[in-house]
Amino acid sequence: MLATIALSPYVHIQGPISRRLPCGSIVITHEGREYVGRPLNAPTPVPAHLRPAAQA
Structure with missing residues (x-):
């Protein structure tokens, strides 16, 4: 799943949820x-x- 988080009021990052x-x-x-x-x-x-490949 993808999600967006705020690192600061002006910087956001989006990517797959690791945990x-x-x-x-x-x-x-x-x-x-x-x-x-x-x-x-x-x-x-x-x-x-x-989706990223599953890690073994």
């Missing part, structure tokens, strides 16, 4: 880095052809 934290924040992976924040929108399902 959800108990506090309600989510972790998004973008270009190999992880970003934590509150979701700004309801998560959107990622089409199958855009």
Whole structure:
């Protein structure tokens, strides 16, 4: 699923949800880095052809 989080009032980042934290924040992976924040929108399902490969 895709989600958008705010890093600052002017910077937002969107990417696949890596995991959800108990506090309600989510972790998004973008270009190999992880970003934590509150979701700004309801998560959107990622089409199958855009999903990252499962890690073993």
